[in-house]
Amino acid sequence: xxxxxxxxxxxxxxxxxxxxxxxxxxxxxxxxxxxxxxxxxxxxxxxxxxxxxxxxxxxxxxxxxxxxxxxxxxxxxxxxxxxxxxxxxxxxxxxxxxxxxxxxxxxxxxxxxxxxxxxxxxxxxxxxxxxxxxxxxxxxxxxxxxxxxxxxxxxxxxxxxxxxxxxxxxxxxxxxxxxxxxxxxxxxxxxxxxxxx
Amino acid sequence: xxxxxxxxxxxxxxxxxxxxxxxxxxxxxxxxxxxxxxxxxxxxxxxxxxxxxxxxxxxxxxxxxxxxxxxxxxxxxxxxxxxxxxxxxxxxxxxxxxxxxxxxxxxxxxxxxxxxxxxxxxxxxxxxxxxxxxxxxxxxxxxxxxxxxxxxxxxxxxxxxxxxxxxxxxxxxxxxxxxxxxxxxxxxxxxxxxxxxxxxxxxxxxx
Numbered sequence: 001x002x003x004x005x006x007x008x009x010x011x012x013x014x015x016x017x018x019x020x021x022x023x024x025x026x027x028x029x030x031x032x033x034x035x036x037x038x039x040x041x042x043x044x045x046x047x048x049x050x051x052x053x054x055x056x057x058x059x060x061x062x063x064x065x066x067x068x069x070x071x072x073x074x075x076x077x078x079x080x081x082x083x084x085x086x087x088x089x090x091x092x093x094x095x096x097x098x099x100x101x102x103x104x105x106x107x108x109x110x111x112x113x114x115x116x117x118x119x120x121x122x123x124x125x126x127x128x129x130x131x132x133x134x135x136x137x138x139x140x141x142x143x144x145x146x147x148x149x150x151x152x153x154x155x156x157x158x159x160x161x162x163x164x165x166x167x168x169x170x171x172x173x174x175x176x177x178x179x180x181x182x183x184x185x186x187x188x189x190x191x192x193x194x195x196x197x
Numbered sequence: 198x199x200x201x202x203x204x205x206x207x208x209x210x211x212x213x214x215x216x217x218x219x220x221x222x223x224x225x226x227x228x229x230x231x232x233x234x235x236x237x238x239x240x241x242x243x244x245x246x247x248x249x250x251x252x253x254x255x256x257x258x259x260x261x262x263x264x265x266x267x268x269x270x271x272x273x274x275x276x277x278x279x280x281x282x283x284x285x286x287x288x289x290x291x292x293x294x295x296x297x298x299x300x301x302x303x304x305x306x307x308x309x310x311x312x313x314x315x316x317x318x319x320x321x322x323x324x325x326x327x328x329x330x331x332x333x334x335x336x337x338x339x340x341x342x343x344x345x346x347x348x349x350x351x352x353x354x355x356x357x358x359x360x361x362x363x364x365x366x367x368x369x370x371x372x373x374x375x376x377x378x379x380x381x382x383x384x385x386x387x388x389x390x391x392x393x394x395x396x397x398x399x400x401x402x403x404x
Contacts, residue, residue: 172216
């Protein structure tokens with residue numbers, strides 16, 4: 001048996017949803033336990049006094065990447081079958097900027113705002129209301145935005161293939177980048193300390 | 198050493214290992230016996246002679262006939278535009294571009310259907326797509342397309358229509374009357390241009 005399990009229908013669609021449900025609850029629980037339901041902690045990445053969020057997500061990405069690369073090496077997963085979100089270059093850049101601004105201004109990303117609501121935070125509820133206003137506004141304006149939304153279609157490229165590097169070597173470069181980020185994060189926390197937040 | 202440093206060192210070392218080892222490109226077989234049984238029973242790999250005749254006459258650019266018989270039989274007679282990929286050498290790299298591609302529709306044929314089916318099963322097991330089998334093989338092809346039998350007067354309109362089509366097809370394909378099994382004038386096989394396909398796209402899943 002070789003993964004991925006869902007696209008090959010080794011795990012059926014119904015179980016897929018159930019597993020997603022369990023993983024989702026686990027994800028939310030860990031976000032909350034790590035203190036990510038505090039908007040100050042999230043905004044801390046921007047101001048430099050707390051870079052835990054950056055470290056956790058970068059660490060998670062690197063761990064998952066290493067796992068996939070090793071699984072592929074052992075013949076446990078066929079990376080060709082793993083779904084990659086298609087890249088629409090320009091809308092992705094603009095969307096990233098909007099998301100980033102919302103992140104600093106609101107103090108949450110969509111996932112942790114739900115965690116914040118789960119422990120009864122009012123700012124989380126306001127943030128979620130904002131999300132729905134945004135979704136509604138986008139849906140209504142979609143005919144105007146459609147051309148831009150679909151522009152810069154690059155398919156599902158992989159950076160290492162574009163650069164002509166092997167997946168493993170590129171993974172190593174990402175790890176080096178992550179270690180530098182961790183180090184910069186530590187530096188920022190020393191430089192912009194804040195006692196209570 | 199603090200836990201943090203251990204984790205960092207772990208990332209670094211695992212990264213180093215993965216950077217050094219070659220990528221695993223081996224693929225285990227694509228189909229289980231159960232999958233194969235389902236496919237064989239659905240008979241979705243079969244294309245019938247009338248369809249193929251129609252594609253040949255209309256010069257459908259997506260059709261690629263693949264003759265899996267021996268080269269000398271191929272020399273004696275083959276369908277128009279067919280390429281010869283003898284069953285015994287089907288795994289050779291030479292033919293890989295023809296057999297493993299996502300653009301054309303390969304129709305495998307042999308005299309009967311046994312060899313073409315054997316070839317198809319091997320290709321299917323390799324995970325190649327777009328390979329089909331000419332139903333009935335060349336024998337049936339001669340019976341129906343090249344020498345169609347006139348339906349009796351009690352036959353349905355549909356059968357008459359089919360007969361008319363076959364009659365016309367046989368004319369267009371150089372058959373009709375007694376079928377001579379001599380090689381056609383042009384013995385050179387025009388090898389179709391092989392369009393190299395890019396890597397297959399992974400099926401879209403959810404995220």
